[in-house]
Amino acid sequence: MSESLGQFEQIILTAILSLRDEAYGVTIHEKAVQLATPRKISPGAVYITLDRLEDKGLISSWLSDPTPERGGRSKRFYRLEALGERALEESAATARRVWETVAEIWGDVAEGVRRRPKWSPARPR
Amino acid sequence: MSESLGQFEQIILTAILSLRDEAYGVTIHEKAVQLATPRKISPGAVYITLDRLEDKGLISSWLSDPTPERGGRSKRFYRLEALGERALEESAATARRVWETVAEIWGDVAEGVRRRPKWSPARPR
DNA sequence: CCATTTGCCATACATTGTTGGTGAAATCAT
DNA sequence: ATGATTTCACCAACAATGTATGGCAAATGG
Numbered sequence: 439m440s441e442s443l444g445q446f447e448q449i450i451l452t453a454i455l456s457l458r459d460e461a462y463g464v465t466i467h468e469k470a471v472q473l474a475t476p477r478k479i480s481p482g483a484v485y486i487t488l489d490r491l492e493d494k495g496l497i498s499s500w501l502s503d504p505t506p507e508r509g510g511r512s513k514r515f516y517r518l519e520a521l522g523e524r525a526l527e528e529s530a531a532t533a534r535r536v537w538e539t540v541a542e543i544w545g546d547v548a549e550g551v552r553r554r555p556k557w558s559p560a561r562p563r
Numbered sequence: 564m565s566e567s568l569g570q571f572e573q574i575i576l577t578a579i580l581s582l583r584d585e586a587y588g589v590t591i592h593e594k595a596v597q598l599a600t601p602r603k604i605s606p607g608a609v610y611i612t613l614d615r616l617e618d619k620g621l622i623s624s625w626l627s628d629p630t631p632e633r634g635g636r637s638k639r640f641y642r643l644e645a646l647g648e649r650a651l652e653e654s655a656a657t658a659r660r661v662w663e664t665v666a667e668i669w670g671d672v673a674e675g676v677r678r679r680p681k682w683s684p685a686r687p688r
Numbered sequence: 689c690c691a692t693t694t695g696c697c698a699t700a701c702a703t704t705g706t707t708g709g710t711g712a713a714a715t716c717a718t
Numbered sequence: 719a720t721g722a723t724t725t726c727a728c729c730a731a732c733a734a735t736g737t738a739t740g741g742c743a744a745a746t747g748g
Contacts, residue, residue, distance in 0.1 A: 442602050444704050444735080445570040452661045455668055463726060473660050476653065477567050483706055485728055490704080504714065511713045511726055528601065530665040533658040535598050536577045540655040543580055569704080569735050588695060608737055610697055615735080629745065636695055636744045689748100696743080704735065709728105716723080 443529045447496075449473050450487050451526045454497060454516050462502075462513040463488070488516060496522030568654045572621075574598050575612050576651045579622060579641050587627075587638040588613070613641060621647030 443451065453469035454461040467484045491497045497516050504512045518526070568576065578594035579586040592609045616622045622641050629637045643651070 442736090443570070445568070445573070446705060448570070448661060449657070452664050456664050463728095473664065474657050477657070478706095480707065480709095481726085482708075482728075485726095487705080489728085506715090508715045508724060510715080510724090513725090514727070526665065527669070530662050532574075532599055532602070534662040534666075536573060537655050537659040537662055539577050539581050539598065540651065541659075544652070567705090571736055588697095603737090605738065606695085607697080607739070610695095612736080614697085631746090633693060633746045635693085635746080638694090639696070691746105691748090693746080694744085696741105698739105698741080700738090702735100702737075704733100706733070707731090709730090711729105712725105712727080714723100714725080716721100718719100718721090 443525050446483070446487055447491060448526065448529045448533070450484065450491065451496065451518065451522055452530070454518055454522075455526065459515070459517075461516045464513075466516065491522065492516075494521075495519055496525055568650050571608070571612055572616060573651065573654045573658070575609065575616065576621065576643065576647055577655070579643055579647075580651065584640070584642075586641045589638075591641065616647065617641075619646075620644060621650055 449470050450466060452473060453466045457465050457469060463481065463485060466488070467479065467481050470479050470484060488497070488499070492499055496519060498519055499514050499516045502513045502515055504510055574595050575591060577598060578591045582590050582594060588606065588610060591613070592604065592606050595604050595609060613622070613624070617624060621644060623644050624639050624641045627638045627640055629635055
């Protein structure tokens with residue numbers, strides 16, 4: 439019954455984890471944008487994904503009191519549940535394997551160092 | 564126009580890349596299983612995903628001649644196209660950010676070293 | 689020539705991801 | 719106090735992706 443997260447779900451869980459106790463819609467969206475650049479992410483996509491993750495028991499949420507800032511209405515905070523931690527752990531391990539496999543061949547892509555291989559795949563017609 | 568790969572598509576592209584000129588259905592499936600453990604992956608899932616990736620122009624394929632092994636019928640080989648390389652590059656960079664973010668908090672998950680944080684998120688009711 | 693092996697592919701369905709919004713609650717300026 | 723602005727939550731409808739299951743074809747060995 440392991441959960442096998444989708445790409446977006448993985449990003450959302452990672453955002454929640456890294457935001458610790460400051461994880462609510464807006465901050466989660468911002469963090470997700472950072473993680474996924476240059477992909478575009480809409481706020482709505484974040485909220486519906488949060489709903490589904492909560493339905494599955496991977497995260498839980500509660501409403502805060504409003505804060506005394508301009509426009510500061512009450513926020514819905516999120517945290518990982520045990521199930522979500524396990525799913526993310528597994529999923530992050532896969533992300534690592536993917537990243538390492540790619541890096542072995544192309545070099546450190548995130549640093550823009552993309553080395554090109556010397557071989558060229560045979561491609562008969 | 565950026566392609567924003569799904570999780571599975573990312574795995575398949577990574578498998579093709581790492582298999583260089585030995586990338587066909589069966590080997591791609593095997594590699595995908597390694598990358599995604601402990602997730603289960605069916606061969607059928609691999610083939611349909613290959614079809615869709617080819618439709619989108621991320622990969623291309625051609626049929627080989629049969630090999631002289633028992634049951635060795637002709638294979639459909641795959642290679643990354645330029646579009647697929649760019650999509651994978653971008654997607655791998657995201658995978659890296661996810662993994663690093665998680666690793667910063669939990670430690671090296673893939674090595675099973677999972678350190679626990681000292682704080683515990685406040686969770687009002 | 690038939691059982692076995694290797695491999696490709698289709699159908700049908702379930703789950704995820706995206707777009708493009710709506711509208712509430714709070715503060716600020718006038 | 720009323721209208722503009724900001725912060726934030728959420729929804730509906732759809733598009734894209736992922737999974738399960740199983741069939742079929744081509745080659746070889748006996």
